[in-house]
Amino acid sequence: MLAINVEMVPRIKIMGFIAYKSPWLHFKRNINEYVLYFIRSGELHLKEEDKHYVLRKGDMLILEPNMDHEGTEKHVCDYYYIHFEHPDIKSLQIEDMIALADYFIASHDQSPFTQHKPPMADIHPYGCYFPKYHTISDKTRFNQALHAMNEMLQLYKRRHYNRSLTALRFTQLLIELSRENFIDELQRNDRFRSKSIVKVNALLDYIHQNYQNKITGSDIELAFESNYDYLNRAFKKATGQSISRYINTVRINQAKELIETTPLSVGEIGYLTGLNDPFHFSKVFKKYVGMSPTQYFKLIRESD
Structure with missing residues (x-):
């Protein structure tokens, strides 16, 4: 698990897209920056130090600075790459992923005027936590990630403020990936039913976007196409509070x-x-x- 302070923007060094139509082997190197790979199709076989990875469609991997990495097999592959630096990013071992996911998805409202109590030590309430290696298997999410990558490529090619705009969109992508990963963790846990936690997360966003207006039970039922009592039970189970x-x-x-x-x-x-x-x-x-x-x-x- 990698933790990045999203109150600080990463510095984009270089970004691009490569399509190898003939089998290709990644060269060996050791660089002082992070590298993100996102596979559109094919396979990319890599090792970082002694850890081997086989990246396929929908896989995302972040290589860390000052570590040897190289290809291990030749394959055809299409992938996006982003080289970046960040002053506050670190690798963590998370013992209780469910507690962390529950905190960021259901309990944490991102208000600087609320006293936050993270579930474990060394967790920053405004940090972004995401896996070093991650697979986007859902078709909709995969297409959204492709869209985000292509958006960043267009921003990167601009004449003015290209790296700054790319860095902001990149930060947004990391936050989105972090939340999706946490939702997946909760869905795999017996305490949360898959459909209900997704709706609870969407309802939390709905409340924060519409609290200035009158919100009735009928409004919520209409927006989420679900019975209000059912939503309220699922919401209270996830957050500890009624809607x-x-x-x-x-x-x-x-x-x-x-x-x-x-x-x-x-x-x-x-x-x-x-x-x-x-x-x-x-x-x-x-x-x-x-x-x-x-x-x-x-x-x-x-x-x-």
Whole structure:
């Protein structure tokens, strides 16, 4: 497992696509940068130090710096490659992948104003964790990865800011791959049913994208084509909270952030967080924070 701090953007050294129509053997080298390979078709046989890999369609591998790697067999192969550097990336041994996956998919809401408690030591709440070697077997995901690679190639060929734009899209791809890998881990575990965890993950995204608006049970049923009670049970099993409580938690966390960082009035903040009625906003805020929005505003200003 590799961990990368996505608050820092990687430096793209070189990117490209190669199609070998005749059997080809990768040359031996040792370089001071990471190299990502994504196989479109054919086979690429490699070893890194003493570890052997046979890469086929949909396989992705990241080679690490200052390690010998070379081809072991000749084969026809089409693949994308990205050479990159990053100041904060490291290799980790994760003992409990399910706990890590559960944390990032179901528990972690990415808000800087929430106290995060990662399930194990050395886990950064804003890190991106993905396997060194990964297979994208699903046809839809494979096509999405191809699209992302081709997008990056087009960005890389631009005259201006090409490496910077490519690096941003590359970071997005790593985040997407990380989340997909965690979802796969949860689907393989008995605690989570495959369809329900996918829907819970989609529902979490839906809530974060729509909390400013009124969200009803009917809205959720329509968006996810599922019974609300079923979704609520699956959601609570995965996150430990009901859907309605989670929605209010997101709204109140955002309200706290706005109180702490803007001069907006309490009424405006309630409107921006989906709690339009001032009395209802104050009631919900006090239930979750232990004081009214006005009291919290005064507390923050006094501490400044």
